[in-house]
Amino acid sequence: xxxxxxxxxxVADDKKVHGVVAEFTDVDxxxxxxxxxxxxxxxxxxxxxxxxxxxxxxxLGIKPTILPWIALAAGLSGxxxxxxxxxxxxxxxxxxxxxxYPYIISGKPFISLPAFIPVTFELTILLASFGTFFGMWxxxxxxxxxxxxFTSPRFDRVTDDTFFLFLDAKDSRFDExxxxxxxxxxxxxxxxxxxxxxxxxxxPKGLLIALATVICLSSIPALAVLRMRVTKSSSPRxxxxxxxxxxxxxxAQQTTTLFADGxxxxxxxxxxxxxxxxxxxxxxxxxxxxxxxxxxxxxxAAQLVAMQSDVAVDGEDxxxxxAGADEPAEExxxxxxxxxxPTAETSAAPVTADNTPWLSENPLxxxxxxxxxxQQQFNIYCSVCHGMNxxxxxxxxxxxxxxxxxxxxxxxxxxxxxxxSDVYPxxxxxxxxxxxxxxxxxxxxxxxxxxRWAIVAYVRALxxxxxxxxxxxxxxERTKIEREQAEVQAQLKAAAEAEAAKAAEAASAE
Amino acid sequence: MSHxxxxxxxxxxxAFQLPASLAGLSLPMIIGGIVAxxxxxxxxxxxxxxxxxxxxxxxxxxxxxxxxxxxxxFVLIQHLTRAGWSVVVRRxxxxxxxxxxxxxxxxIPIAVSAYTGSLxxxxxxxxxxxxxxxxxxxxxxxxxxxxxxxVFRSLIYLTVWCGIAAWxxxxxxxxxxxxxxxxxxxxxxxxxxxxxxxxxCTSFAAFDWVMSLAPMWFSTMFGVYIFTGSIxxxxxxxxxxxxxxxxxxxxxxxxxVEHYHDLGKLIFGFICFWGYISFSQYMLIxxxxxxxxxxxxxTRSTDGWFNVSVLLMVLHWGLPFAGTMSRHVRRRPxxxxxxxxxxxxxxxxxxxxxxxxxxxxxxxxxxxxIATLVCVIGMVALMLGxxxxxxxxxxVVAVRDPRLGESLAFENF
Numbered sequence: 001x002x003x004x005x006x007x008x009x010x011v012a013d014d015k016k017v018h019g020v021v022a023e024f025t026d027v028d029x030x031x032x033x034x035x036x037x038x039x040x041x042x043x044x045x046x047x048x049x050x051x052x053x054x055x056x057x058x059x060l061g062i063k064p065t066i067l068p069w070i071a072l073a074a075g076l077s078g079x080x081x082x083x084x085x086x087x088x089x090x091x092x093x094x095x096x097x098x099x100x101y102p103y104i105i106s107g108k109p110f111i112s113l114p115a116f117i118p119v120t121f122e123l124t125i126l127l128a129s130f131g132t133f134f135g136m137w138x139x140x141x142x143x144x145x146x147x148x149x150f151t152s153p154r155f156d157r158v159t160d161d162t163f164f165l166f167l168d169a170k171d172s173r174f175d176e177x178x179x180x181x182x183x184x185x186x187x188x189x190x191x192x193x194x195x196x197x198x199x200x201x202x203x204p205k206g207l208l209i210a211l212a213t214v215i216c217l218s219s220i221p222a223l224a225v226l227r228m229r230v231t232k233s234s235s236p237r238x239x240x241x242x243x244x245x246x247x248x249x250x251x252a253q254q255t256t257t258l259f260a261d262g263x264x265x266x267x268x269x270x271x272x273x274x275x276x277x278x279x280x281x282x283x284x285x286x287x288x289x290x291x292x293x294x295x296x297x298x299x300x301a302a303q304l305v306a307m308q309s310d311v312a313v314d315g316e317d318x319x320x321x322x323a324g325a326d327e328p329a330e331e332x333x334x335x336x337x338x339x340x341x342p343t344a345e346t347s348a349a350p351v352t353a354d355n356t357p358w359l360s361e362n363p364l365x366x367x368x369x370x371x372x373x374x375q376q377q378f379n380i381y382c383s384v385c386h387g388m389n390x391x392x393x394x395x396x397x398x399x400x401x402x403x404x405x406x407x408x409x410x411x412x413x414x415x416x417x418x419x420x421s422d423v424y425p426x427x428x429x430x431x432x433x434x435x436x437x438x439x440x441x442x443x444x445x446x447x448x449x450x451x452r453w454a455i456v457a458y459v460r461a462l463x464x465x466x467x468x469x470x471x472x473x474x475x476x477e478r479t480k481i482e483r484e485q486a487e488v489q490a491q492l493k494a495a496a497e498a499e500a501a502k503a504a505e506a507a508s509a510e
Numbered sequence: 511m512s513h514x515x516x517x518x519x520x521x522x523x524x525a526f527q528l529p530a531s532l533a534g535l536s537l538p539m540i541i542g543g544i545v546a547x548x549x550x551x552x553x554x555x556x557x558x559x560x561x562x563x564x565x566x567x568x569x570x571x572x573x574x575x576x577x578x579x580x581x582x583x584f585v586l587i588q589h590l591t592r593a594g595w596s597v598v599v600r601r602x603x604x605x606x607x608x609x610x611x612x613x614x615x616x617x618i619p620i621a622v623s624a625y626t627g628s629l630x631x632x633x634x635x636x637x638x639x640x641x642x643x644x645x646x647x648x649x650x651x652x653x654x655x656x657x658x659x660x661v662f663r664s665l666i667y668l669t670v671w672c673g674i675a676a677w678x679x680x681x682x683x684x685x686x687x688x689x690x691x692x693x694x695x696x697x698x699x700x701x702x703x704x705x706x707x708x709x710x711c712t713s714f715a716a717f718d719w720v721m722s723l724a725p726m727w728f729s730t731m732f733g734v735y736i737f738t739g740s741i742x743x744x745x746x747x748x749x750x751x752x753x754x755x756x757x758x759x760x761x762x763x764x765x766x767v768e769h770y771h772d773l774g775k776l777i778f779g780f781i782c783f784w785g786y787i788s789f790s791q792y793m794l795i796x797x798x799x800x801x802x803x804x805x806x807x808x809t810r811s812t813d814g815w816f817n818v819s820v821l822l823m824v825l826h827w828g829l830p831f832a833g834t835m836s837r838h839v840r841r842r843p844x845x846x847x848x849x850x851x852x853x854x855x856x857x858x859x860x861x862x863x864x865x866x867x868x869x870x871x872x873x874x875x876x877x878x879x880i881a882t883l884v885c886v887i888g889m890v891a892l893m894l895g896x897x898x899x900x901x902x903x904x905x906v907v908a909v910r911d912p913r914l915g916e917s918l919a920f921e922n923f
Contacts, residue, residue, distance in 0.1 A: 115793075
């Protein structure tokens, strides 16, 4: 075995010394030397070994790393980011104003921690690993392409069988002769200076070209995507995930073989209560005092109950699929006939005199908020026909008049005395909005019951507003209104005078 | 990774003997344990009634059993991975694992209860009618959950555990005398199949003995859930017992801060594993929200149990997770041992939370809790007494294990 001994390191005049290195043949002498170097006050010393050596950190006086704290901080950031991200994506755009875009998923609360934990966990781990990995880079001053130690000709054997102890020239105690003497004294062999790496810092051209090529090539997919977004193609779309593009799930109006009735869209399970509708009873949903109705007109009450209750709706579905739609109605008619023979026909015929026990009072708790909601809903849904002021002259009506539409029934004027609450109770108004009247369609499917009641309240307010006297206004507001009134009158007067003056001027000019 | 050879003491060194101060505790513990166990079970049964008495017994039984089979798994996995570091603490685990043999005898009351209907709801006459369970479903359930088949399966689990434990215990004991390396090789070679058999038995025992307390409920993760508690508490017990043995004077030079550090790492890891498994089980059921699955958690989120659930989340995971995270904690034997003792208490609360709600008496009140505690203390004392008696006749370290030197010189980075 012939191993060529490398030449000892020599220092030319123009070379800078990076430090001094010495070789040791075994762990124990290295550790002893490390301790001595530490005790001599050197802080910028390092040991290089072919394998990890226990206790070398303390021997060299290396302080415990702060890496765990970096990892902890990064991990906690992951936790925080994940939670905030999920909370905001679940509709909470403003922490202080609550859910801005309530989007119900699986009937869970908007902010439900159990569902957030997997993502939170993953992001915590991810950021903690990044923190550890890149924190280690930062603490070690990586990436670094060359270390001056490699200039030492004997240093290669550090991965093989030799231990090295290195004293850095940056240490405040360092002077070359003293360091050499110390290392020699400690039993180090081949005590040699390490030269600063003065090789060119310019990145080789070949490497730069290769890097540029890789960057260019890696932009091809992105460019291809960009191009495809602005060009047309006659070939069908390319499906990367066909099972996601063609999901086996059903759309609302499709059919399915899974259920006997063939409907893909399933009716609510019996007893389902919609979110926020827990305390809406039947009176609230129909505008009718159901107890009274049951005593006056039991069949109609039963029918209403059937229409509103999910249980019966479900039952009705089954009947429809098995026996036809008319049966339940006929049955009810039959029962009514049995109960009172002479009026058997009248129950089927339209009721002429309205004896329905309408709710005379709005069940909604009236507040400024409720009225504002009513106004908003009225302006969205009602004003197009009835007009913003409720006089029945909305845009649709005006257009119908303009084109002389023959089948048009003009919308009611809300200020007609027949629509006042003494003759047209709140419940009836509610029912009209719900089910429609004449040409007006029912709005039950578009406007929630609570909002319909808010509209009723707003219509009442509208009615009052158009025939109001100053006495209707609260005391505190009166002076304000009187002042405004005076201002408006003054303005009107001024405008009239100005016009008169103008006319006079024009007349005199002629 | 060691570079320092440590001299191994001769096999008859007093450091390997059970200290006399501990050996003397053996008999009082056995007698006291039996008295407390019987008294506690009887008290629990008469004071609360219903299925509470036997449930208390089951809590005590599962507490000791999870420690024993957790130790069994510990021993198996050391052989499977040919671990060197753990040799000095392995004998402690072996002494714990061999307790499955007396525990097999203590299973008799549970086996009897399957016939008398004093523990499992499914064995109570009229359970199907009371809960309106359709015939077709109950017929299939009964195919699995009927007393004869239940007891037969239980016998299989106990036989497998006892067989594996006895074989590994005997091997290790024989090596103490002869020092044959072939014994270690044989133990290692069989550890793979043994772990597989262990996994099946543990999973099915968890399903049969604990999950079937709520007969209509099912969770495929339940076996793993019981296993996590088992392996976590076993590591804690190994840590605690090693510490106590050292305090009493045995193996003072053998078990070093490095071994506590490693045990601490594993305890920390299994704390996370427990949190991970118990949360996964909860989240899957919570998300799917299917009535027949949710009722188990519904029971545990009402009637006072909710507080226990939250407490477990915070005290069984959050607090010890933060507490044992630091290397400085793990490298202080008394600190990590305190955490180990703490986890052993929490493991009991965990089992109480798993088993007791199904007894149908709520939290059980102070009387119920005390009665159960007496039961648990009784059975633990009985097991400790037997362990000490066994340990007095042997050594507390596997003195001729070929990897003992490696274990003695073991160092963490």
